[in-house]
Amino acid sequence: MFSPREFSRPAVRRAWIAALLGPLPEQRFEELTRELFAWQMARVPAFRRLCAGHGVTPDTLRSWREIPAMPQVLFKRATLYAHGERTPGAVYETSGTTTGEPGRQRLLSTDIYEAVCVAGARRIGLFADAPELHFIASPPRLAPHSSLSAMFGFWNRAAEAGRGKFWMGAADFALLRDRLVTARCPVALAGTAFGFVHFLDFLGERRLALPRGSWLLETGGFKGRSREIPKPELYAALTRTFGVADRAIWNEYGMSELSSQAYARGHAGLHQTPPWARVLIVDPATGREVAPGREGLVRWIDLANVDSVLALQTLDRAVRTATGFRLLGRLPRTEPRGCSLGADDLLATR
Amino acid sequence: MTTTRERIDLLARAFPQLFPRPELVRLVRTQLGHISALDNWIERKGVRVRARAPRTIHHICAGNLSISAITSIAHGLIVGSRNTVKLPSPREDATTRREIIAFVQALPKSLRVLVELQSERDDAALQEAEVIIAFGNDATMTALRAKVRGDQRFIAHGHAVSLLWIDDADRLTSRQARACAVDVLTYDQMGCLSSQAIYFSKPADVMRLGGRIALALEQTRQTMEAKPARPLGVRARIAEARDVAQALGHAVWLPPARHLGWTVIHDPDPTFVPSPLHGVIYLRASRPGSLTRDLAGVRGKISTVGVTGSKLEPQVRQAFLDLGVSRFCGAGQMQFPPLGWHHDGRASLGELVTWIDDERPHGL
Incomplete structure (x- = not known):
């Protein structure tokens, strides 16, 4: 039986960060997962009810792989927060495209999120060449409920103490273009796939040969398409326009409901998680992992997601591989229903 | 010619x-x-x-x-x-x-x-x-x-939806429950005549009602032709509906070995919300006086109301008429309109x- 620590205490959180960023062999990962699972189950009623429905308790849990995962949509319908009445230090909102209501990820403090965001990026070498960072996104102070802006802000703080710059949409594109044209040291350009598409539209046929060692990072492109541009075409356009290799383009796969991110390199790259987070590709009917090479849904176990729930079930399709997973895109929001009215249709009529 | x-x-x-x-x-x-x-x-x-x-x-x-x-x-x-x-x-x-x-x-x-x-x-x-x-x-x-x-x-x-109405849930017979199950399971709920919810008049013993419907669904399913394996998207929607309901604390009835043939969920919110289909049926309590409010979101889009028993309270009938319902039928007949019905x-x-x-x- 575990005696879970109290994750509201700053010292405990610092120790947890150290544990996550330290060596994490399988047994240690299992121990930490059980500890966080027991703590969250005791504090998040919806998670407790979900686990009860699956007949899983800390005492009966055999492996971290059996932890019931919270459907992502629950962040829109319930408060998933492990600190009761304590005021969250940050609230990140998801898009409200599915139900019209945004989901909310409440963090007691951004300390753990910041630590793993930065460590995750460092692990894959994003800051190795000390690039000049540019973000096609709103800065955190203007988008306090955007987890993406927050992450970019953390990166900016971690890499060369705030040398980076945020560029917000079309109004800033001319300035960004001029800045990139004159760059002499490696630059990094990060933003949503959608933001990149807009920037490409703005640049038209203009080519910007970025200095050697530069990289691009797009996120949100995992859905397979950004606007009308399939991912291979987007990456081809990025390599052509910015003069970088396909391997110098990263995809970040994360979401507001999580604290950790997975990364893939190049348009066909496999996604890999940091040691403190795992992704299982599961059959939703059984909750068990599919065999390698088979398609299933992405399920996250994120030890950095201390303040809400560590296990998240997404509707993102992926193929399990020996060394990671290949994202295929999100399930359509509804199956073909023809004349039968669905939730999306109902919303559309309002 | x-x-x-x-x-x-x-x-x-x-x-x-x-x-x-x-x-x-x-x-x-x-x-x-x-x-x-x-x-x-x-x-x-x-x-x-x-x-x-x-x-x-x-x-x-x-x-x-x-x-x-x-x-x-x-x-x-x-x-x-x-x-x-x-x-x-x-x-x-x-x-x-x-x-x-x-x-x-x-x-x-x-x-x-x-x-x-x-x-x-x-x-x-x-x-x-x-x-x-x-x-x-x-x-x-x-x-x-x-x-x-x-x-x-x-x-x-x-677009259209259909639903079942149970006037006296505590007196629901096994036969009526099976009729409801036929309406839910036929065509895997994929048509506009498929019941997406079972509305019942308050007050009622919800746990008893859910149990009866669940039993009828399992019995009825066993008499139906086996369906091909459900595709990933369908499996995902059913699993999500179940997990969401359990996490929200709603009563959920699941089949033996959690197969994906049917799912019964009691949602205490009477407001109509479309089902993810494929055997997922929501029980919602309402009152004749509040039906028009509870179903306001689908006003003008309700095709068929299947009714258990032979009587339909005038106030309930009027509420459904006000909502634009175009067909009433007995439970068990929702999916089988006569050829001359007014679609x-x-x-x-x-x-x-x-x-x-x-x-x-x-x-x-």
């Missing part, structure tokens, strides 16, 4: 279960006034009239269910029109498309020649048709309507034909 009676005979011989001859004859007589109204002049209130069928009907089928498309094609054949049929696009589950093709291939030759199947959207066929019958979502209907000329008739079967309130054959009047005195 065949007569209406000959076409009915051909259709009924080929599909005696689906299209029984007496029902087809009754359908024509009821909606056109006479079995030969398309073939001869008939007398109607002192005026000789004759029905004229459209030369071509263009049917645009939805991907969820074949029965609507098959019935629509059958109506076109009964009136003797040429029928161009835009099949649903191939999808992960192509059952609907296959079933429509199989129906057409099984038609007697003299009827089959009146049907042309199309895999791709064909604007020329759309333009050529006198009547366009379309099934699908409201967005599709809006897009199609913009393409239709003023001299074409456009019969749109857009979306319309006369299926009557809307296809036009009439020629001859007002001259007889013998002139």
